[in-house]
């Protein structure tokens with residue numbers, strides 16, 4: 331008796347949905363914006379919200395400002411309302427009308443401006459209007475450059491798709507659990523993945539089928555289309571249908587026609603909502619730069635942290651070893667605020683836990699560029715760049731971790747005097763970055779080198795870590811292509827010694843790829859540089875001794891290190907809350923690491939420096955300080971612990987499948 335009733339109810343739902351889809355299709359077709367058009371500025375009366383259109387009525391939706399005014403399914407509207415999303419952001423207003431009517435979109439908008447919803451909503455709606463069901467298999471692929479960003483995007487999909495019946499999953503991390511993935515991957519409607527892990531399925535999963543794919547989305551598209559992911563992206567494109575909708579989003583969008591040709595966009599809509607904006611960074615972001623000699627950077631960072639004990643801060647450093655070292659040493663020195671660290675040598679599970687914890691607490695997160703793109707962490711007050719960003723785009727993404735979605739935020743960048751060319755680049759009119767220079771007050775700087783040295787005496791393993799941090803920092807500078815900014819030859823041997831001392835090291839580690847040759851002409855330097863590039867086995871850097879710039883005494887207007895109303899509350903109890911990741915490589919009680927020393931021929935493999943690395947390609951380092959390609963670094967993650975989630979989704983360590991987004 332009950333079965334026919336259920337069947338009847340299901341039939342009624344199907345009919346209702348079919349009616350809704352018919353109405354939506356008609357509405358989308360009748361009210362769609364002309365190609366190449368932008369929405370007009372929001373009208374003053376906007377916000378009241380219209381009554382839903384009656385059957386046969388198709389109001390224009392290209393100028394609307396509220397999600398409720400768009401031709402979206404009731405399920406999506408309900409989910410958006412429930413999540414508190416009512417009014418659209420600029421990029422959403424501009425991109426959604428074009429994306430909903432099936433056009434390819436190349437979208438660019440500032441960091442934190444809501445690009446994720448601008449592609450997630452069209453994905454959900456497309457599959458709904460195509461009446462996609464779990465049996466139909468993979469309908470949409472979303473590519474993300476990092477595991478954490480993939481997880482975050484999937485969170486937004488789950489929010490928007492809450493009342494729909496799609497299946498979805500995230501494929502990231504290491505291969506552990508691949509057998510389960512292979513079994514389930516074909517039953518997922520929406521896949522969010524890193525490029526390498528998707529290629530793995532194309533190569534290894536016998537029946538992996540994307541022949542019905544409706545949509546391809548590239549978040550952080552410029553990075554995904556960059557050389558680091560080239561072979562993976564080409565492999566993916568060759569395996570998916572040519573006829574599909576493609577959406578590309580980033581805060582720093584690619585303008586390369588070649589890149590766009592690779593993903594075969596069809597008459598794309600170029601939507602760059604902030605192109606005419608005064609700045610390339612959020613208006614609510616205050617940006618500062620300080621010229622800080624290399625050997626003063628740690629003192630400066632420590633002084634900053636001590637003065638901002640009530641601020642949530644992300645600190646960017648250029649290598650895993652530096653992140654580990656500064657985190658471990660500062661933890662021992664107990665600044666009075668919880669400290670966390672995050673880098674690519676941690677398991678994805680640990681990374682997720684750290685991001686979740688950092689979201690909820692006021693603390694300082696030391697990080698590599700792993701967190702520089704896309705991550706949406708709540709209420710970050712400060713972004714501090716201790717090491718120079720490798721490019722303007724890198725700068726924009728790093729500082730974009732604060733001042734998100736109309737919230738205020740501040741950023742501070744330390745630049746060595748030798749890196750001032752970066753400041754010029756940032757200040758160039760075309761960069762559109764309103765950065766203010768602040769002079770550090772030398773007399774107020776806390777000198778902690780001696781304290782660090784004492785910590786290192788007590789913890790010999792930290793001394794080894796310090797040596798590796800020293801080496802990987804110099805190596806990261808050496809490997810940068812932009813020699814106008816990054817040029818080790820501008821530093822003197824005395825400066826390196828000073829830097830080593832600032833890390834608490836008793837002696838300056840000798841580095842194979844650096845030899846100090848003075849009085850070399852510029853031409854010889856160039857020639858030698860070229861020679862080095864050819865024979866990468868024993869590279870050298872010519873040192874061009876320069877007068878060491880001392881810290882400039884401030885003119886009294888500086889308020890970065892010393893806010894006008896210091897809220898410092900040296901609550902040492904806060905240290906009890908320090909999140910201590912169970913990450914073996916961070917443990918300073920591991921075997922001391924060996925370093926390569928000049929004059930002591932070692933049987934260890936020589937430093938490998940990929941001199942052919944294309945400009946702008948992110949350099950990541952393994953524990954030995956070797957540069958590793960982006961995908962190899964992703965593959966290094968060992969997912970060993972299960973994720974504990976509050977919902978009923980079925981999670982595997984490196985892969986999770988959600989049989990219903992509901």
Ligand SMILES: Nc1ncnc2c1ncn2[C@@H]1O[C@H](COP(=O)(O)OP(=O)(O)OP(=O)(O)O)[C@@H](O)[C@H]1O
Nearest residue numbers: 417418419441442443444445446447581704706735
């Ligand atoms: N229409 C909206 N109303 C309110 N909040 C929104 C809206 N759209 C997005 N947000 C919020 O704004 C924040 C930033 O959004 P999102 O992460 O999509 O930014 P983004 O443009 O992708 O940034 P990035 O370039 O750094 O990746 C998120 O917390 C999101 O929930």
